Amino acid sequence: MIFKSILALMVLLPPFTFANQPLVIAHRGASGYLPDHTLAGKAMAHQMSPDFIEQDVVMTKDDQLVVLHDLYLNHNSDVAEKFPNRARADGKFYVIDFTFDELKTLRISSAFYNDANQIKAKYPRRFPLFSSVFSVHTFAQEIELIQGLNQVTGKQIGIYPEIKAPWFHQQQGKDITKAVLMELKKYGYQSKQDNIYLQSFDPVALKRIKTTLFAELNMQVKLVQLVAETNWQETQVLNNNTWTNYNYDTMLTKQGLQQVAQYADGIGPWHGSLIIEGRDKTQAIKQAKKIVSNAQTLGLVVHPYTFRKDDLPWYVNSYKDWVIMYKEKIHIDGIFTDFTAETIDILKASSDQ
Amino acid sequence: MIFKSILALMVLLPPFTFANQPLVIAHRGASGYLPDHTLAGKAMAHQMSPDFIEQDVVMTKDDQLVVLHDLYLNHNSDVAEKFPNRARADGKFYVIDFTFDELKTLRISSAFYNDANQIKAKYPRRFPLFSSVFSVHTFAQEIELIQGLNQVTGKQIGIYPEIKAPWFHQQQGKDITKAVLMELKKYGYQSKQDNIYLQSFDPVALKRIKTTLFAELNMQVKLVQLVAETNWQETQVLNNNTWTNYNYDTMLTKQGLQQVAQYADGIGPWHGSLIIEGRDKTQAIKQAKKIVSNAQTLGLVVHPYTFRKDDLPWYVNSYKDWVIMYKEKIHIDGIFTDFTAETIDILKASSDQ
Numbered sequence: 001m002i003f004k005s006i007l008a009l010m011v012l013l014p015p016f017t018f019a020n021q022p023l024v025i026a027h028r029g030a031s032g033y034l035p036d037h038t039l040a041g042k043a044m045a046h047q048m049s050p051d052f053i054e055q056d057v058v059m060t061k062d063d064q065l066v067v068l069h070d071l072y073l074n075h076n077s078d079v080a081e082k083f084p085n086r087a088r089a090d091g092k093f094y095v096i097d098f099t100f101d102e103l104k105t106l107r108i109s110s111a112f113y114n115d116a117n118q119i120k121a122k123y124p125r126r127f128p129l130f131s132s133v134f135s136v137h138t139f140a141q142e143i144e145l146i147q148g149l150n151q152v153t154g155k156q157i158g159i160y161p162e163i164k165a166p167w168f169h170q171q172q173g174k175d176i177t178k179a180v181l182m183e184l185k186k187y188g189y190q191s192k193q194d195n196i197y198l199q200s201f202d203p204v205a206l207k208r209i210k211t212t213l214f215a216e217l218n219m220q221v222k223l224v225q226l227v228a229e230t231n232w233q234e235t236q237v238l239n240n241n242t243w244t245n246y247n248y249d250t251m252l253t254k255q256g257l258q259q260v261a262q263y264a265d266g267i268g269p270w271h272g273s274l275i276i277e278g279r280d281k282t283q284a285i286k287q288a289k290k291i292v293s294n295a296q297t298l299g300l301v302v303h304p305y306t307f308r309k310d311d312l313p314w315y316v317n318s319y320k321d322w323v324i325m326y327k328e329k330i331h332i333d334g335i336f337t338d339f340t341a342e343t344i345d346i347l348k349a350s351s352d353q
Numbered sequence: 354m355i356f357k358s359i360l361a362l363m364v365l366l367p368p369f370t371f372a373n374q375p376l377v378i379a380h381r382g383a384s385g386y387l388p389d390h391t392l393a394g395k396a397m398a399h400q401m402s403p404d405f406i407e408q409d410v411v412m413t414k415d416d417q418l419v420v421l422h423d424l425y426l427n428h429n430s431d432v433a434e435k436f437p438n439r440a441r442a443d444g445k446f447y448v449i450d451f452t453f454d455e456l457k458t459l460r461i462s463s464a465f466y467n468d469a470n471q472i473k474a475k476y477p478r479r480f481p482l483f484s485s486v487f488s489v490h491t492f493a494q495e496i497e498l499i500q501g502l503n504q505v506t507g508k509q510i511g512i513y514p515e516i517k518a519p520w521f522h523q524q525q526g527k528d529i530t531k532a533v534l535m536e537l538k539k540y541g542y543q544s545k546q547d548n549i550y551l552q553s554f555d556p557v558a559l560k561r562i563k564t565t566l567f568a569e570l571n572m573q574v575k576l577v578q579l580v581a582e583t584n585w586q587e588t589q590v591l592n593n594n595t596w597t598n599y600n601y602d603t604m605l606t607k608q609g610l611q612q613v614a615q616y617a618d619g620i621g622p623w624h625g626s627l628i629i630e631g632r633d634k635t636q637a638i639k640q641a642k643k644i645v646s647n648a649q650t651l652g653l654v655v656h657p658y659t660f661r662k663d664d665l666p667w668y669v670n671s672y673k674d675w676v677i678m679y680k681e682k683i684h685i686d687g688i689f690t691d692f693t694a695e696t697i698d699i700l701k702a703s704s705d706q
Contacts, residue, residue, distance in 0.1 A: 030396075033505050039485065040396035040498070043387060047400040047694070127505055132392065132498040133490055145393070145485040152386045152480055341400070 021351055022327055023334035024343050025160050026050040027306050028069060032338040034127050035076065035110045037067045038134040039145055046149045048340040052160040052197065053146055057139050059169055059176045064100040065139035065183055071095060071165055075113060075122070077106040078130070096172050100138065108134040123310055139180070143187045158195030162226070166205035167236045171243065177205045181213055190219035192265075197303075199224040199268055201234045203246070203260075210263040224303065225260045227251050227269040252291050257298055266301035266333070271313065274304055274330065281315050288330050296333070303334035309342060320346050374704055375680055376687035377696050378513050379403040380659050381422060385691040387480050388429065388463045390420045391487040392498055399502045401693040405513040405550065406499055410492050412522055412529045417453040418492035418536055424448060424518055428466060428475070430459040431483070449525050453491065461487040476663055492533070496540045511548030515579070519558035520589045524596065530558045534570055543572035545618075550656075552577040552621055554587045556599070556613075563616040577656065578613045580604050580622040605644050610651055619654035619686070624666065627657055627683065634668050641683050649686070656687035662695060673699050 026048065029041030037056060045053050056069045072092035073079040079086070079093040082105060087093050095103070109130045111122040121129055143159060150157055161180060169176040180198070189196045198221050200206055206223055214220050228234035228248050235246040250256040252273060260267060274288035292302045304326065309319035316322040319339070323346045326332050337343045379401065382394030390409065398406050409422045425445040426432040432439070432446040435458060440446050448456070462483045464475040474482055496512060503510055514533060522529040533551070542549045551574050553559055559576055567573050581587035581601050588599040603609040605626060613620060627641035645655045657679065662672035669675040672692070676699045679685050690696045 030400075033502060034396060039487075040393045043383070043393035043397040044400045047383075047397045125505065127501045128497075131501045133494045134392075135488075137486055141486045144481075148480045148484045149386060152478065 021347055022332050023051040023303065024340055024347070025052045025054055025303060025334055025336045026340040027054050027336040027338050028056065029053065030340065032126065032309065032340075032342075035108055035134050036069050038108060039137050039142065040134060042142060042145055043149065045340055046146065046153070046155070046157055048344065049155060050157060050340045050344070051334070052158040052195075054336065055139060055142055055159060055161040056164050057161050057176070057180055058095045058164045059174050059179065060095060060100045060103060061097055062099045062101075063174065063179070065176070065179055066095065066100065066103060066136050067139055067142050068095055068136060069164075071168060073098075073103075073106065076111050077108050079106055082106060096169070096174070100136075103136040106136060108136060123308075125310055139183055140187070143183075147187065156195060158197070159189070160197045160199065163198070163200040163202070163205060165235070166200060166202045167243070171236075177209060178213060178217075181209065181217055181219065184221060185217055185219045189221055192220050192222055194221060197222045197224045197266065199226050201226040201228055202237075203235075203263075204237055207263045222265040223263065224266040224268050224301075225251075225264040226305075227267055227273060229270065229273060254294050257291075257295050257300065261295075261298040261300055264300065266303060267295055268303045268305055268336070271304045271307070271326075275313065275315060277314050284315070285325070285329060292330050292332060296331075301333040303336060304332055305336035307335055307337040307339070307343065309339045323347065324350055374700055375685050376404040376656070377693055377700070378405045378407055378656060378687055378689045379693040380407050380689040380691050381409065382406065383693065385479065385662065385693075385695075388461055388487050389422050391461060392490050392495065393487060395495060395498055396502065398693055399499065399506070399508070399510055401697065402508060403510060403693045403697070404687070405511040405548075407689065408492060408495055408512060408514040409517050410514050410529070410533055411448045411517045412527050412532065413448060413453045413456060414450055415452045415454075416527065416532070418529070418532055419448065419453065419456060419489050420492055420495050421448055421489060422517075424521060426451075426456075426459065429464050430461055432459055435459060449522070449527070453489075456489040459489060461489060476661075478663055492536055493540070496536075500540065509548060511550070512542070513550045513552065516551070516553040516555070516558060518588070519553060519555045520596070524589075530562060531566060531570075534562065534566055534572065537574060538570055538572045542574055545573050545575055547574060550575045550577045550619065552579050554579040554581055555590075556588075556616075557590055560616045575618040576616065577619040577621050577654075578604075578617040579658075580620055580626060582623065582626060607647050610644075610648050610653065614648075614651040614653055617653065619656060620648055621656045621658055621689070624657045624660070624679075628666065628668060630667050637668070638678070638682060645683050645685060649684075654686040656689060657685055658689035660688055660690040660692070660696065662692045676700065677703055 026045035028036035030044040034041035034044055042053055055067045057065050058068050058071060060066055072094045074093055086097060107130060110127045112119040112129050113122055119129060146157060146159060163177055163180050166177045203225060206225055230248045233245050236243040237246045252269060274291055275284045295302050312322060323343055326335060379398035381389035383397040387394035387397055395406055408420045410418050411421050411424060413419055425447045427446055439450060460483060463480045465472040465482050466475060472482060499510060499512060516530055516533050519530045556578060559578055583601045586598050589596040590599045605622060627644055628637045648655050665675060676696055679688060
């Protein structure tokens with residue numbers, strides 16, 4: 001009986017998962033090597049054999065779901081050149097103000113920022129700005145890429161979509177949450193056993209999915225509550241008919257996690273919210289371990305973001321040490337990374353020992 | 354001194370090359386897994402770490418160099434639907450009849466053929482027809498992708514462009530050969546030491562490059578003469594002002610190879626021209642070995658095409674046996690393959706033994 005269960009478990013596990021090995025989630029594709037959320041990056045990521053490939057999903061003016069990280073296009077496209085008069089008063093060119101046909105005309109680049117009228121690479125050692133050619137694609141097109149590659153390679157790589165700012169889409173009169181769920185169902189993601197985690201920072205949207213939309217659409221998928229720092233102003237919620245900044249301060253406390261466990265299957269905390277800068281290192285790690293263990297006791301998986309070898313935190317000197325610490329000391333269940341290939345190599349080497 | 358030379362040699366070798374290990378050339382990208390000549394396929398191929406990634410280069414109506422295998426678009430795009438009235442009398446939609454802006458509107462697919470008004474996959478186990486989204490890109494955009502990925506990964510993967518049918522482009526009033534060379538020089542490929550082989554089926558074009566264009570453009574790159582079967586009608590040459598089918602029948606004889614060695618650094622024969630079907634297997638292999646050894650004696654490298662695990666020849670029962678035979682019995686210098694990852698795995702395992 002136990003033997004049978006172990007066999008069943010082995011069949012369910014993705015190809016490169018070992019016992020006690022954290023899941024590897026390819027953050028925005030192969031973003032250490034190619035611009036975020038490009039199909040070329042997703043194909044490259046697939047070849048690295050992560051457990052999941054991540055999508056950020058935003059809605060267009062004509063209600064298409066597209067895969068882009070930001071709600072606006074200022075820092076990864078030539079939108080300011082192609083559509084100079086389409087920024088809002090805050091200077092941002094919002095995805096939601098463009099049709100998909102308009103978005104398709106944009107050139108997508110590695111991320112940049114503006115400095116004295118020049119653009120500069122956010123990560124200088126990554127793919128050069130505006131080199132080669134990349135464009136915006138739909139959520140459906142990305143799912144077809146991953147499912148097609150799964151079919152031809154025999155791998156079973158899952159998807160890990162984030163519904164971007166459901167509250168913002170609601171303010172703009174759009175129901176992105178329901179649209180994403182319908183697309184997932186259309187492509188066969190409809191039970192907790194399917195190879196997907198669906199994530200959002202917005203607890204109101206996640207509760208709505210759990211309590212209303214799953215029943216309405218006759219489906220279920222695993223849900224992950226992303227956790228921000230309150231001062232990022234990541235999420236707005238309605239309080240007495242007023243949109244106000246959501247307060248994440250207590251979400252990682254025991255009580256906060258108990259709330260999350262009511263509607264989600266996991267949490268996606270920022271690594272900086274687990275091991276907090278400025279504290280004593282040993283104490284900070286102990287605290288992180290406690291949060292993770294509290295979450296796991298409640299049945300929540302823990303998938304912190306984002307592990308970048310070109311952006312190490314204060315408490316480690318190498319990317320390898322960082323990954324190994326989170327695996328062996330903090331005991332996380334999964335890891336969002338821009339460097340999937342290196343992360344898998346590190347984890348494999350650590351399990352060989 | 355010898356030690357120093359070995360060190361120098363090691364630095365020059367691509368990352369995964371071992372002594373006596375044939376070069377792996379990713380044929381049309383990752384074509385076993387994604388449609389030919391798509392940027393997503395090239396990015397995926399890059400992650401597999403071949404020695405070279407192949408491009409087929411064709412010219413558009415507005416003199417852009419694009420990466421496409423065929424001179425026409427019938428078997429890998431929706432051209433018949435998007436531009437129904439643009440076929441020539443022979444029913445073919447020629448790349449050269451379209452501007453690059455027109456080509457960009459096409460959807461690219463895995464290869465198909467028409468059967469009773471239905472399209473059917475040429476290779477049924479490959480990426481599904483018209484799934485996800487892929488489009489035509491320029492030669493420059495592909496070089497930028499590969500050079501950018503080399504920069505961020507530290508790999509040194511070369512390019513292996515084929516000038517498609519220079520004779521055809523000449524008939525249409527275009528000089529594709531010179532245009533390709535100028536693009537190569539622009540991107541830094543200009544000496545025999547650079548990480549490139551330039552290939553063509555057209556011996557007239559290759560001789561022109563060697564005797565005229567290299568001097569005119571003050572550059573040199575390694576040249577490979579592709580070898581076809583005469584009855585494919587691959588190449589036309591001018592005989593007494595008449596375009597006639599070029600005869601490849603003697604190209605792989607000792608005398609033929611001596612001719613090729615006058616202008617080229619290598620040959621790219623069809624594997625079926627080396628080990629000829631219908632003959633006694635042992636004799637056929639011996640004959641192939643003789644051709645390869647004759648070529649190598651003349652200083653020519655030998656890179657046969659195309660190794661596909663879903664299209665095995667008559668004399669082997671597995672892809673692995675095929676690759677190992679060509680490496681260990683025929684002693685080829687390189688291999689064009691649709692299945693780069695599997696081929697590298699096979700070669701690595703064989704060198705570990």
